Amino acid sequence: MNTSEYLKEERNQPWREEIRKSVKNADRTKRERVSMPEQDPMVRATNQLEVNLGLTEEQAVGEATRCLDCPDPTCITGCPVNINIPKFIKYIEARKFTEAARTLKETNALPAVCGRVCPQEVQCESKCFYTLKLKKTPVAIGNLERFAADYERESGNISVPETAPSNGIKVAVVGSGPAGLAAAGDLAKSGYAVTVFEALHEIGGVLKYGIPEFRLPNIIVDVEIENLRKMGVQFESNFIVGKTSTFEDLRAEGFKAFFIGSGAGLPNFMNIPGENYIGIFSSNEYLTRVNLMGAAKPECDTPVLSGKHVAVIGGGNTAMDSVRTAKRLGAERAMIIYRRSMEEMPARKEEIHHAQQEGVEFMCLHNPVEYLADKKGRVTQMRVQKMDLGEPDASGRRRPIPIEGSEFLIDVDTVIVSVGVSPNPLISQTMPSLDVSRWGTLVVDQDTMQSSVPDLFAGGDIVRGGATVILAMGDGRKAAAGIHGYLQK
Amino acid sequence: MNRIIKKEFLSENVFRMEIEAPRIAKSRKAGHFIIVRLDEGGERIPLTIADADVDAGTITLIVQKVGCSSAKMSKLNEGDFIHDVVGPLGNATHVEKVGTVICAGGGVGIAPLFPIVQAFKHAGNRVITVLAARTADLLIYEKEMGEFSDELIIMTDDGSRGRKGLVTHGMEEVIKREKVHQAVVIGPAIMMKFAAALTQKYNIPTMASLNTIMVDGTGMCGACRCSVGGKTKFVCVDGPEFDAHQVDFDEMLQRMEAYKDEEMATYQNYLLNQG
Numbered sequence: 220m221n222t223s224e225y226l227k228e229e230r231n232q233p234w235r236e237e238i239r240k241s242v243k244n245a246d247r248t249k250r251e252r253v254s255m256p257e258q259d260p261m262v263r264a265t266n267q268l269e270v271n272l273g274l275t276e277e278q279a280v281g282e283a284t285r286c287l288d289c290p291d292p293t294c295i296t297g298c299p300v301n302i303n304i305p306k307f308i309k310y311i312e313a314r315k316f317t318e319a320a321r322t323l324k325e326t327n328a329l330p331a332v333c334g335r336v337c338p339q340e341v342q343c344e345s346k347c348f349y350t351l352k353l354k355k356t357p358v359a360i361g362n363l364e365r366f367a368a369d370y371e372r373e374s375g376n377i378s379v380p381e382t383a384p385s386n387g388i389k390v391a392v393v394g395s396g397p398a399g400l401a402a403a404g405d406l407a408k409s410g411y412a413v414t415v416f417e418a419l420h421e422i423g424g425v426l427k428y429g430i431p432e433f434r435l436p437n438i439i440v441d442v443e444i445e446n447l448r449k450m451g452v453q454f455e456s457n458f459i460v461g462k463t464s465t466f467e468d469l470r471a472e473g474f475k476a477f478f479i480g481s482g483a484g485l486p487n488f489m490n491i492p493g494e495n496y497i498g499i500f501s502s503n504e505y506l507t508r509v510n511l512m513g514a515a516k517p518e519c520d521t522p523v524l525s526g527k528h529v530a531v532i533g534g535g536n537t538a539m540d541s542v543r544t545a546k547r548l549g550a551e552r553a554m555i556i557y558r559r560s561m562e563e564m565p566a567r568k569e570e571i572h573h574a575q576q577e578g579v580e581f582m583c584l585h586n587p588v589e590y591l592a593d594k595k596g597r598v599t600q601m602r603v604q605k606m607d608l609g610e611p612d613a614s615g616r617r618r619p620i621p622i623e624g625s626e627f628l629i630d631v632d633t634v635i636v637s638v639g640v641s642p643n644p645l646i647s648q649t650m651p652s653l654d655v656s657r658w659g660t661l662v663v664d665q666d667t668m669q670s671s672v673p674d675l676f677a678g679g680d681i682v683r684g685g686a687t688v689i690l691a692m693g694d695g696r697k698a699a700a701g702i703h704g705y706l707q708k
Numbered sequence: 709m710n711r712i713i714k715k716e717f718l719s720e721n722v723f724r725m726e727i728e729a730p731r732i733a734k735s736r737k738a739g740h741f742i743i744v745r746l747d748e749g750g751e752r753i754p755l756t757i758a759d760a761d762v763d764a765g766t767i768t769l770i771v772q773k774v775g776c777s778s779a780k781m782s783k784l785n786e787g788d789f790i791h792d793v794v795g796p797l798g799n800a801t802h803v804e805k806v807g808t809v810i811c812a813g814g815g816v817g818i819a820p821l822f823p824i825v826q827a828f829k830h831a832g833n834r835v836i837t838v839l840a841a842r843t844a845d846l847l848i849y850e851k852e853m854g855e856f857s858d859e860l861i862i863m864t865d866d867g868s869r870g871r872k873g874l875v876t877h878g879m880e881e882v883i884k885r886e887k888v889h890q891a892v893v894i895g896p897a898i899m900m901k902f903a904a905a906l907t908q909k910y911n912i913p914t915m916a917s918l919n920t921i922m923v924d925g926t927g928m929c930g931a932c933r934c935s936v937g938g939k940t941k942f943v944c945v946d947g948p949e950f951d952a953h954q955v956d957f958d959e960m961l962q963r964m965e966a967y968k969d970e971e972m973a974t975y976q977n978y979l980l981n982q983g
Contacts, residue, residue: 418926420745420792457794463731486930488940495933495940495959497966504929519749520777522970596962643927644945
């Protein structure tokens with residue numbers, strides 16, 4: 220049975236028809252999108268608690284009622300892991316919330332995570348019938364996903380996905396971020412003996428060290444990891460594959476295939492004068508100190524410098540996370556310095572909006588050219604240049620052009636550089652036979668995610684060079700299928 | 709969790725620990741380091757590996773009490789556990805037969821120098837080791853180094869052991885006397901800076917092992933960055949060893965002071981709570 224036949228059959232189930240008929244489509248489309256309740260901006264800018272508070276049952280059912288349960292659910296085509304979106308939403312409308320969560324878990328190992336951090340507006344929600352045909356705000360698929368996952372977790376009865384009987388075949392997953400966790404979940408479902416190796420002391424990768432608590436609480440990630448444990452997945456932290464043990468060692472220990480989801484790794488810097496002064500961080504360092512090492516908590520030993528005048532360089536989600544973290548650590552002035560205009564900014568609109576509400580200043584069309592410091596080497600000022608926009612470049616975005624003679628100084632005591640990452644060389648260093656692109660990313664077959672080394676599959680940022688949680692998860696799932704195909708041959 | 713098998717104080721502030729870490733013991737090479745975290749809430753502390761016993765499955769660490777974390781670590785005893793140990797990290801020392809090698813170590817930098825001395829000796833080099841410490845009590849690994857060195861020169865600031873003077877005095881004496889093909893320097897940044905300046909004067913290829921501030925140790929955070937030959941390098945994945953003549957030691961010295969105030973405050977607080 221192909222996908223569209225399967226979706227049709229599911230849609231024809233009596234309970235779905237009944238729900239569909241219970242409200243007229245004209246009434247469904249008249250409803251306004253339910254907005255997500257959030258913490259007051261002035262209050263939340265001083266705490267680490269979640270900004271979005273989640274929908275109530277009534278709100279969720281109301282929003283689910285807007286969904287038309289289309290015969291051709293285009294929303295699914297916008298989802299990198301192909302969640303059966305109408306089915307889970309109709310379960311919410313039918314008030315069968317745990318069934319909704321179960322549906323999500325058929326294809327998504329981390330629904331509570333994705334419901335919070337996926338850029339739904341450019342994925343499923345951009346393909347919603349409301350967006351495409353009615354020119355109205357789409358069904359809040361992301362918020363509903365979060366609702367269903369949270370409802371199930373808070374009910375205390377989390378469903379553990381069914382796993383095939385164990386086949387005893389050992390598979391190693393390198394890295395415990397979204398790509399690795401998704402791969403581990405699918406491999407465990409197929410009956411493999413999965414061990415996830417993580418270099419840091421905590422499981423979760425970027426979900427833990429990168430994304431702040433106010434956007435994705437660690438406890439949510441932990442619950443999802445616990446679920447994978449219940450499915451039989453083993454976790455080994457403080458283990459660097461290629462260093463602690465080589466691939467050879469692990470093959471000798473019986474591992475038959477590897478999934479590499481080791482992430483992007485090295486932070487980019489701009490190579491401008493003074494960039495190594497004290498108080499200038501990469502986003503990764505700043506966020507790791509605060510999120511993973513608890514630098515702002517009195518019971519933790521790791522320090523962080525977080526001053527009164529903080530500039531974050533860049534316009535992505537990581538830049539937003541950094542600037543909002545700085546605000547929460549007491550910055551009086553927290554600025555985004557971005558060389559293009561608001562139009563081109565790659566961060567999610569919701570995150571930009573939240574940052575603005577919290578009092579973050581946006582200095583678009585500005586770019587740092589130099590940092591100045593005091594006698595001790597602590598950054599005190601930055602020289603920025605104003606920019607203009609030229610013709611679109613290879614990325615399709617209009618190219619920033621410096622305006623000569625427009626430089627001026629801004630007082631800063633903390634700078635966070637958030638201009639992207641490059642692939643970590645650790646894996647390719649330890650396995651010279653791996654095909655690596657000229658950007659340092661691993662080269663894989665697009666369908667199976669198999670690398671040039673047959674038992675080695677890869678996905679996420681180490682292949683893409685920098686993407687989203689959900690794309691990494693899609694890769695992990697694809698690779699799990701690729702590994703299954705390879706091992707069953 | 710890694711068990712502490714053996715612990716002893718080498719001097720008032722320097723202690724030696726053998727900890728259980730069988731996989732690391734097996735895979736480590738000269739030049740590698742590890743990162744430990746003592747407890748929940750502890751910092752990630754990079755430490756060099758002084759020695760390893762593959763059969764016993766242990767690695768040896770030499771640690772100097774300088775702040776809160778190292779003070780906490782010094783209180784741990786045999787049978788206690790260290791919460792996390794990860795490694796080996798960094799690139800192994802590039803060792804080949806070059807002729808005569810001066811290995812210069814200062815303070816606890818002598819510990820990571822030990823496997824490097826062994827490796828150069830095993831590669832068939834003439835190894836002259838120069839060890840320096842403030843005073844005799846702070847000198848470590850003297851006997852062990854002697855076993856693997858063709859010549860051992862000891863320098864102390866106060867003359868309480870060996871000769872009175874700095875590490876550079878001992879090095880220069882050798883350089884003036886015979887042809888030296890390579891130098892390796894490990895110790896406090898200021899010592900490496902002056903040792904590098906000396907060997908540059910005599911045109912001797914020199915490598916220094918840098919001990920900058922780190923967090924993850926796998927290249928992810930960039931805290932450890934330093935300028936080498938005018939380019940930004942990450943000590944944890946590009947190093948820890950670099951051409952000493954290319955390293956911007958002044959920048960490194962400055963960056964290492966980044967958290968000095970915070971660390972002193974935390975340490976004072978810790979000492980007060982200890983009563």
